[in-house]
Amino acid sequence: MKNLLTGNEAVALGAVDSGVKYAGAYPGTPSTEIVENLSLCKEELYSEWAPNEKVALEGAIGACYAGVRSLACMKHVGLNVAADPFFTNAYTGVNAGLVVVSADDPGMHSSQNEQDNRHYAYHANVPMFEPSDSQECYDMMREAYEISEKYDTPVLMRLTTRVSHSKSIVERKEKLDVPFRPFEKTPTKYVAVPAVAKGLKVKVIKRKEELEKYSETSVFNKAEYYDKKIGVIASGICYQYAVDVLGKNASYLKLGFTYPLPTDLIKEFASNVEQIYVIEENDPVMETQIRALGIEVIGKDRFPLTGEMLPQIIRKVILGDANEVTAIDKSDMPARPPALCSGCPHRGIFYSLAKNKKRRDRIYISGDIGCYSLGYADPYNAMDSLICMGASISAAHGASKVYDMMGLAENKAVAVIGDSTFFHTGINSLMNVAYNNSKVITIILDNRITGMTGHQQNPGTGYTAQGDEALMLDIPTIVKAVGIKNVTTINPNDLSSVDEAINSAMEYDGPSVIIARYPCALKRFSKEDKSEFGEMYVERYSVDAEKCTGCKNCLRSGCPAISFDKTENKAKISDDSCLGCSICSQICKHDAIKKVVK
Amino acid sequence: MTNRIMIVGVGGQGTILCGKLLTIALMKAGYDVKMTEIHGMSQRGGSVSSEISYSDKVYSPVTETGGADIIVAFEKLEALRYSDNLKPSGKMIINDHVMYPASVLSAKADYPEDLNSRISEKFNASFLKASEAAKELGNTKVMNIILLGALAKALDLDGVNWDEIIEENVKANFVEINKKAFRYGHDNINL
Numbered sequence A: 001m002k003n004l005l006t007g008n009e010a011v012a013l014g015a016v017d018s019g020v021k022y023a024g025a026y027p028g029t030p031s032t033e034i035v036e037n038l039s040l041c042k043e044e045l046y047s048e049w050a051p052n053e054k055v056a057l058e059g060a061i062g063a064c065y066a067g068v069r070s071l072a073c074m075k076h077v078g079l080n081v082a083a084d085p086f087f088t089n090a091y092t093g094v095n096a097g098l099v100v101v102s103a104d105d106p107g108m109h110s111s112q113n114e115q116d117n118r119h120y121a122y123h124a125n126v127p128m129f130e131p132s133d134s135q136e137c138y139d140m141m142r143e144a145y146e147i148s149e150k151y152d153t154p155v156l157m158r159l160t161t162r163v164s165h166s167k168s169i170v171e172r173k174e175k176l177d178v179p180f181r182p183f184e185k186t187p188t189k190y191v192a193v194p195a196v197a198k199g200l201k202v203k204v205i206k207r208k209e210e211l212e213k214y215s216e217t218s219v220f221n222k223a224e225y226y227d228k229k230i231g232v233i234a235s236g237i238c239y240q241y242a243v244d245v246l247g248k249n250a251s252y253l254k255l256g257f258t259y260p261l262p263t264d265l266i267k268e269f270a271s272n273v274e275q276i277y278v279i280e281e282n283d284p285v286m287e288t289q290i291r292a293l294g295i296e297v298i299g300k301d302r303f304p305l306t307g308e309m310l311p312q313i314i315r316k317v318i319l320g321d322a323n324e325v326t327a328i329d330k331s332d333m334p335a336r337p338p339a340l341c342s343g344c345p346h347r348g349i350f351y352s353l354a355k356n357k358k359r360r361d362r363i364y365i366s367g368d369i370g371c372y373s374l375g376y377a378d379p380y381n382a383m384d385s386l387i388c389m390g391a392s393i394s395a396a397h398g399a400s401k402v403y404d405m406m407g408l409a410e411n412k413a414v415a416v417i418g419d420s421t422f423f424h425t426g427i428n429s430l431m432n433v434a435y436n437n438s439k440v441i442t443i444i445l446d447n448r449i450t451g452m453t454g455h456q457q458n459p460g461t462g463y464t465a466q467g468d469e470a471l472m473l474d475i476p477t478i479v480k481a482v483g484i485k486n487v488t489t490i491n492p493n494d495l496s497s498v499d500e501a502i503n504s505a506m507e508y509d510g511p512s513v514i515i516a517r518y519p520c521a522l523k524r525f526s527k528e529d530k531s532e533f534g535e536m537y538v539e540r541y542s543v544d545a546e547k548c549t550g551c552k553n554c555l556r557s558g559c560p561a562i563s564f565d566k567t568e569n570k571a572k573i574s575d576d577s578c579l580g581c582s583i584c585s586q587i588c589k590h591d592a593i594k595k596v597v598k
Numbered sequence B: 001m002t003n004r005i006m007i008v009g010v011g012g013q014g015t016i017l018c019g020k021l022l023t024i025a026l027m028k029a030g031y032d033v034k035m036t037e038i039h040g041m042s043q044r045g046g047s048v049s050s051e052i053s054y055s056d057k058v059y060s061p062v063t064e065t066g067g068a069d070i071i072v073a074f075e076k077l078e079a080l081r082y083s084d085n086l087k088p089s090g091k092m093i094i095n096d097h098v099m100y101p102a103s104v105l106s107a108k109a110d111y112p113e114d115l116n117s118r119i120s121e122k123f124n125a126s127f128l129k130a131s132e133a134a135k136e137l138g139n140t141k142v143m144n145i146i147l148l149g150a151l152a153k154a155l156d157l158d159g160v161n162w163d164e165i166i167e168e169n170v171k172a173n174f175v176e177i178n179k180k181a182f183r184y185g186h187d188n189i190n191l
């Protein structure tokens, strides 16, 4: 059967057909759709959203020890969070097979950095596959489970955005029926205390030697000879780009199993071609290893170290050539950046944080990752730093300690963090605020869902990845249990209570938490949402042109439903996009924005 | 030679479904097909693109600069934004429709007013008022299928039953209006 699948769909199908029974993940572009698809196959396997990637991987490790093929999926930065179990699982190995998917994001289409996770394979001594299209995603998943069990090791499946999110044709093979492998108590394998780990490390080194042999003969590593003046060594999507540009004017060593590298195959290829180009996105990972074999190559001396290695770049570097492009004047072309949706419940908080200039000057706003990261942009400019998930609260803690140290009693550090991000790693940071007592104001933007990555459930929503009802973890209870005493829950669409909550936390001599609780405008509401919040997003607002003075105050809401007509000097609200949150009407001082009466 | 089509627009306009139906048609017509999409922040009104490539054998899913045979733009400004991707011999099919980005909404920038003539001077471009037509058909959302109809006319694929593709991929109560939309685009585009 042939299907047009994305790389992520093909990974999911490959998992199902390899007999995987346990899959854990935390969402993150471009990896999210793997477990999203698996969650639809409830009869085939168990799948879950864990609170973070470390927890997801540890669950998968436990499941593979206990005897079923397991999978953990994450975006590249997620493997940083999961690095601790990843490195030691490389020592213990597996019982049933285990694959860890890392979806990297060259070009940073939706990420805070561009780290090249191929380094993790080398660093942790874990074998690695790099598919270049969806068929390979499917085939390599199947092979990865064989390798995992044969060599007793977790396997890293390294995807990139273009592989994860591109569709190509996949031919499905037979579905494997993999028997349950009951756990045999073997402390010398599974209990990584120092005495055991010393032995395991020796095993890891031996395993690498065995995997080097596999790499030489793997069906995923092969030379294709055409014109031999140019020899390209490439892995992942770069291979596809290179063939597109060079066709039969070059020979290729296409590598799909890239750690450990097939050194004999590389030497042989090098002896058969005149000039070698190593084409890889981001870091010179293969290049460095190939140069260490004493082989001269062209690599990052000519190719860029950042961004996607798109075909036009390969064309320029190797052929010194560029496609003809028709010139047209774009000097007055406005950009189209993303914005908080109309009706977004984050709007009230950022409007309020931005508006009061005197208060804004006194606060440092420590941001975090989610839709609300857009609070950094116009018209709010209400974010002063952003690092990684969970860091808002801990960075605010550090800053707050410095304010104390320097006697800057007027200044406060404010952390803004989403509900999913709070469960991810924000909780630990809040423990530090409570335990080491800093005067941080933490605002938890609880929009009842993991919005940014496409609306996944999380521990606070009351539902699992597979759609079953679950315990709804209560953020106020958790915050209080951590030891925070000054805790308030507000509706972020009520600007006066937002302001009041922030002002009172500014005056409070200790840590405060404000929970802004209202569902995301794009969420599919649960019955619990409907009973808690009633009918949502059903009203509409419009501008009374007679009363509108053209003061533009409402534009500070940053709502995409509002436009300003320069010729008429009036604001307008698009009936199609307004969702009736009422923020703009609360901002308007001239009583010009009114609920539409139907 | 690999044929390359780009569908560009604004997040939420339905570029993804349009691209999906096209890939199904191309597969039915017997081609090797690849499609790539960048949809990081697309839900939040950013600029989006889908790239579809077909041939006997497709390698790169990504269209090179100056490599697209056809660009279908769901919004005029986006036609300008992605124009570097078009081959000099390529064709643009453009929804004659304006959506203001944030900077224009808040009166900090102006929307270029001469887009139709500026683009027509340089490119082989066909404009169609697809958003208006969709509204008249009774559902603004079917604008994407009107443009698919226009694109289908330009591609002229042999042996593809578009009605069947719509029936198989659109919710039952939207099949009729989508078929009408397709027909409208197919019959009203001036190529």
Ligand SMILES: Cc1ncc(C[n+]2csc(CCOP(=O)(O)OP(=O)(O)O)c2C)c(N)n1
Pocket: A026, A027, A028, A029, A053, A075, A077, A078, A081, A112, A369, A370, A371, A372, A389, A417, A418, A419, A420, A421, A422, A445, A447, A449, A450, A451, A452, A453, A520
């Ligand atoms: C370690 C890590 N894992 C995953 C991601 C991807 N990611 C970015 S934001 C986000 C979810 C944010 O959800 P929430 O905090 O609820 O905020 P919302 O988007 O709903 O406003 C995720 C999963 C990431 N950037 N870093």
Ligand code: SF4
Pocket: A339, A340, A341, A342, A343, A344, A345, A346, A371, A372, A447, A451, A452, A520, A521, A522, A523, B043, B044
């Ligand atoms: S998806 Fe939800 S949380 Fe994200 S910007 Fe839109 S309304 Fe806000």
Ligand code: SF4
Pocket: A342, A343, A540, A541, A557, A559, A560, A561, A562, A573, A577, A578, A579, A580, A581, A582, A583, A584, A585
């Ligand atoms: S009420 Fe105002 S701020 Fe809220 S969605 Fe409508 S136009 Fe936007």
